[in-house]
Amino acid sequence: xxxxxxxxxxNEGGELSGPIGHRSFVxxxxxxxxYRLCVxxxxxxxxxxxxxxxxxxEKWPIIDSLYFAxxxxxxxxxxxxxxxxxxxxxxxxxxxxxxxxxxxxxxxxVGSSLVESEQNAMGRAGDxxxxxxxxSFQKESYNRPATNFQRNKSSIITSIAxxxxxxxPNLALIAGLALxxxxxxxxSIMTSLYYGIxxxxxxxxxxxxxxxxxxxxxxxxxxxxxxxxxxELLGRVAxxxxxxxxxxxxxxxxxxxxxxxxxxLMDENENGDVDLAEFMTFMxxxxxxxxxxxxxxxxxxFESLDAVGNG
Numbered sequence: 001x002x003x004x005x006x007x008x009x010x011n012e013g014g015e016l017s018g019p020i021g022h023r024s025f026v027x028x029x030x031x032x033x034x035y036r037l038c039v040x041x042x043x044x045x046x047x048x049x050x051x052x053x054x055x056x057x058e059k060w061p062i063i064d065s066l067y068f069a070x071x072x073x074x075x076x077x078x079x080x081x082x083x084x085x086x087x088x089x090x091x092x093x094x095x096x097x098x099x100x101x102x103x104x105x106x107x108x109x110v111g112s113s114l115v116e117s118e119q120n121a122m123g124r125a126g127d128x129x130x131x132x133x134x135x136s137f138q139k140e141s142y143n144r145p146a147t148n149f150q151r152n153k154s155s156i157i158t159s160i161a162x163x164x165x166x167x168x169p170n171l172a173l174i175a176g177l178a179l180x181x182x183x184x185x186x187x188s189i190m191t192s193l194y195y196g197i198x199x200x201x202x203x204x205x206x207x208x209x210x211x212x213x214x215x216x217x218x219x220x221x222x223x224x225x226x227x228x229x230x231x232e233l234l235g236r237v238a239x240x241x242x243x244x245x246x247x248x249x250x251x252x253x254x255x256x257x258x259x260x261x262x263x264x265l266m267d268e269n270e271n272g273d274v275d276l277a278e279f280m281t282f283m284x285x286x287x288x289x290x291x292x293x294x295x296x297x298x299x300x301x302f303e304s305l306d307a308v309g310n311g
Contacts, residue, residue, distance in 0.1 A: 042224075045069055045099055052095070057088035067216040073099030074227045076204040080211070160237055170229045174200060177222040184215040200226040 049069035053060045060068070060081070068081045072095065083092045164171070175196060182192025187208065195208045199222075210216045266274045266282040284290045 041102060045073060049095070052091055053083070053088070057085050057091065058083060061213065063213050063217050063220075066220045067210075069099070070220050070223045071204070072096050074223050075100055075202045076199055076223055076227065078204050078206040078209040080206060080209040163233070163236060167229070167233055174226040174229060177218065177226070181210055181215045181218055181222065184212055184218070185210060196226065199223060200230040202227055
C-alpha cells in the first residue's frame with residue numbers, strides 16, 4: 001500500500017506533495033498563468049505594431065497600427081491597410097507569421113474560455129432545475145430500466161441547437177458590435193451583418209471594412225473577440241459529428257463479446273489471470289481514452305511511491 005506516512009522526496013510523515021495527493025489537477029490551458037501569457041502576448045504584439053508602423057516604417061496613426069495588427073493575427077486581412085515600403089513588407093512577412101502561429105493559439109484559448117463560461121452558466125441553471133425534478137421522481141428513477149445508446153443521446157440537431165442557444169449572449173454581443181461599426185460607417189443593417197459574418201469567419205473580402213478612426217478602434221476589440229468565439233463555436237459544431245461517430249464505435253466495442261485474443265492481450269504479466277488493473281488499462285488504451293505511454297508513466301509513478309512493494 002502507499003501510505004501518507006511514507007517518506008517520499010523529503011516529505012516526512014505527512015501527506016504526499018506535488019501533483020499526486022489531495023491537490024486537484026489544474027488544466028494548463030485554463031490556468032491563470034496561461035491567461036496572463038495570452039494577454040501579454042497580445043499586448044506585446046499590438047505594441048510592436050505601433051512601434052513598427054506608427055514610429056518606424058509607415059508613420060500610420062496609432063489606431064491604424066492597432067487595427068492592422070488585429071487583422072493580421074486573426075487572418076481577417078481586409079487589405080484596406082497595407083505596408084508600402086520594402087522594409088515594411090519584409091517586416092510584415094515575419095510579423096504575420098508570428099501573429100498567426102503564436103497569437104492564434106492565444107485566440108483559441110480565449111474563445112474556448114468564453115464559450116465554456118457561457119455553457120457552464122447555462123449548465124448550472126439547468127442542473128438546479130433537474131435537481132428539483134429529480135427530488136420528485138427519485139424513487140422511480142432508481143427502478144427505471146436503462147435505455148439504449150440511441151435513446152440516451154440527443155440528436156445532433158438538438159445538440160447544435162442547445163449550443164447555439166447557450167451562446168446567444170456572445171452571439172448577440174458580436175452582432176451588436178457589428179451593427180455599431182456599421183452605424184458609424186453609415187451602412188445598412190444588412191450590410192453591417194454581412195460585414196460581421198465576413199469578419200468573424202476570417203474571410204475578409206475587403207469590400208466593406210471600417211474607415212473611420214473610431215470604427216477601427218472598436219474593431220480592435222470586435223475582430224479578435226468575434227473570431228475567437230465563432231471559431232470555437234463552429235469547431236464544436238463540427239466536433240459533434242466526430243464525437244457522435246466515436247461514441248457509436250465506443251458503444252459497439254463495449255457491448256461486444258471478449259475474445260481469447262483480448263484476454264491474452266490484457267494479461268500483461270502472463271500469469272493466466274486478468275485483474276482489474278489489467279482490464280482497465282486494456283479498455284482505456286483500446287478505446288483511445290489514454291495512450292499506452294501515459295499508463296506506463298502512471299504505473300512507474302505508483303511503483304516509485306510503493307515503498308513497501310506489496311502494491
